[in-house]
Amino acid sequence: MTTIDYRELFIDGAWQRPATSDLIEVRSPTSEATIGSVPAASTADIDRAVGAARRAFDDPKGWATWHPKQRAEVLERFATELENRAGETARRVTIQNGMPIWLAEQFEGGFPPILLRYFATMMLDAPEIDERAGMLGGTALVTRQPIGVVAAVVPWNVPQAISFLKLAPALAAGCTVVIKPAEETVLDAFLMAEASAAAGLPAGVLNVVPGGREIGAYLVEHPAIDKVSFTGSTAAGRTIAETCGRLLRPVTLELGGKSAAILLDDVDLDASMESLFAVTLLNNGQICWLNTRVLAPQSRYGEVVDAITALASSLKVGDPLEPTTQIGPLVSARQRERVEGYIAKGKSEGARLTTGGKRPAGTDTGWFVEPTVFADLDNNATIAREEIFGPVLTVIPFSDENDALRIANDSEYGLGGSVWSADVSRAAAVAARVKSGTVGVNHYTNDPVAPFGGIKSSGMGRELGPEGLHAFQHLHTVYLPPAG
Numbered sequence: 136m137t138t139i140d141y142r143e144l145f146i147d148g149a150w151q152r153p154a155t156s157d158l159i160e161v162r163s164p165t166s167e168a169t170i171g172s173v174p175a176a177s178t179a180d181i182d183r184a185v186g187a188a189r190r191a192f193d194d195p196k197g198w199a200t201w202h203p204k205q206r207a208e209v210l211e212r213f214a215t216e217l218e219n220r221a222g223e224t225a226r227r228v229t230i231q232n233g234m235p236i237w238l239a240e241q242f243e244g245g246f247p248p249i250l251l252r253y254f255a256t257m258m259l260d261a262p263e264i265d266e267r268a269g270m271l272g273g274t275a276l277v278t279r280q281p282i283g284v285v286a287a288v289v290p291w292n293v294p295q296a297i298s299f300l301k302l303a304p305a306l307a308a309g310c311t312v313v314i315k316p317a318e319e320t321v322l323d324a325f326l327m328a329e330a331s332a333a334a335g336l337p338a339g340v341l342n343v344v345p346g347g348r349e350i351g352a353y354l355v356e357h358p359a360i361d362k363v364s365f366t367g368s369t370a371a372g373r374t375i376a377e378t379c380g381r382l383l384r385p386v387t388l389e390l391g392g393k394s395a396a397i398l399l400d401d402v403d404l405d406a407s408m409e410s411l412f413a414v415t416l417l418n419n420g421q422i423c424w425l426n427t428r429v430l431a432p433q434s435r436y437g438e439v440v441d442a443i444t445a446l447a448s449s450l451k452v453g454d455p456l457e458p459t460t461q462i463g464p465l466v467s468a469r470q471r472e473r474v475e476g477y478i479a480k481g482k483s484e485g486a487r488l489t490t491g492g493k494r495p496a497g498t499d500t501g502w503f504v505e506p507t508v509f510a511d512l513d514n515n516a517t518i519a520r521e522e523i524f525g526p527v528l529t530v531i532p533f534s535d536e537n538d539a540l541r542i543a544n545d546s547e548y549g550l551g552g553s554v555w556s557a558d559v560s561r562a563a564a565v566a567a568r569v570k571s572g573t574v575g576v577n578h579y580t581n582d583p584v585a586p587f588g589g590i591k592s593s594g595m596g597r598e599l600g601p602e603g604l605h606a607f608q609h610l611h612t613v614y615l616p617p618a619g
């Protein structure tokens with residue numbers, strides 16, 4: 136098989152030789168073979184990338200000063216260039232992280248151009264100046280200005296969509312960006328760099344520097360960065376928040392989760408199974424907002440356990456490039472070890488394994504774990520409290536609605552969640568009491584129009600919606616004197 140190899144980094148609008156010969160090797164989670172390599176950015180490369188982004192931002196005639204209409208034209212071309220590469224983007228994500236190809240086509244190939252157009256249009260529709268008659272006689276002219284040079288640090292699980300939750304609003308607002316992809320998913324990031332160059336994004340506006348956590352930490356702390364936007368683990372988020380606190384640097388953090396699906400006693404289980412799959416086990420269980428705690432009414436507990444068990448055991452596990460595969464491998468051997476550690480913990484703490492728990496038979500290579508369900512546990516079990524980031528669900532009983540909410544809200548995290556009922560308004564009333572940034576009723580999707588993000592250990596700040604644009608702007612007020 137031919138491998139995908141790059142030997143240059145995309146910095147300052149050009150492919151440049153890296154400062155060192157260090158490489159990041161990418162391995163297939165399915166075959167475990169090497170599938171590509173890219174240069175590992177060093178601190179010297181970060182300096183160059185941030186320097187380029189700084190110059191591009193500070194240029195008195197540069198990107199930040201353009202009319203939103205001019206930026207929208209370039210972002211439209213960027214969206215088109217991404218569309219031209221959508222199939223290859225999806226394929227690259229799938230061969231790197233094991234995301235089922237049909238999902239990669241939607242999330243990774245499909246979503247980024249939608250986000251670029253959405254935020255570019257939002258800038259066109261936004262009033263340029265908000266003129267406010269003052270209470271003290273004068274007039275206040277309030278504008279939103281681009282916040283500056285953005286450091287974007289992203290994870291491997293949904294690499295392109297998460298990148299564009301940051302890039303689309305940042306670029307539309309007039310910011311310049313240095314993005315650091317995770318080491319596991321670099322090949323899609325280099326394709327994105329190619330698309331940006333083909334679209335004619337001005338030099339320095341977007342720079343791509345792959346590396347590990349040390350390089351990420353160096354970028355976050357770099358003196359020429361004005362704003363940090365991070366998605367990843369809660370542990371890394373805390374470290375980044377400390378750095379940004381010390382530097383008084385604005386930061387947005389999208390972190391981990393342990394969300395709950397509350398199944399009310401009138402839920403239509405048969406009609407809900409397809410959507411329940413999408414909220415519990417999508418992307419092999421590697422999405423931060425997944426509802427990995429399924430809360431079931433005591434009166435229907437056995438029935439729900441059976442239905443979730445049947446769902447998990449019916450899923451097709453295998454090569455994620457196969458269009459009918461529902462569960463692919465986990466991203467890495469390390470991630471599989473982590474997930475298997477939690478499965479062992481679930482058993483040792485006395486939860487009942489109803490399906491899964493092993494590596495699937497017939498997969499000689501690949502970091503696969505069977506979709507796994509645990510029942511007969513309460514919310515204090517380790518597997519009900521900690522984020523596993525794999526295809527492992529817990530089904531926990533509750534006595535009534537208040538008890539369901541008590542359990543759902545008894546979590547260190549607060550990112551997603553869902554409520555399921557034959558009565559949408561009843562479910563919506565329960566959803567309003569779930570303590571998290573977002574909750575779905577009888578389904579869950581991150582609609583671009585509405586803010587997405589978490590509370591508690593799930594992070595701070597929001598992406599998507601106008602709020603997601605405002606995260607890359609600061610407010611500027613001019614006080615005009617009273618007339619006359």
Ligand code: NAD
Pocket residue numbers: 288289290291292293297315316317318346347348349350351352353355366367368369371372374375389390391392422423424522524550593594
């Ligand atoms: P991770 O935090 O280890 O890595 C994420 C990214 O941050 C990578 O690019 C990594 O190189 C970088 N990084 C790590 N430590 C850093 C530091 N101290 N300073 C700067 N950069 C650093 O997470 P992971 O294991 O790659 O991803 C899985 C985690 O991400 C899960 O916990 C998951 O819940 C979370 N996640 C959250 C969201 C969300 O939107 N809330 C989305 C996806 C993933």
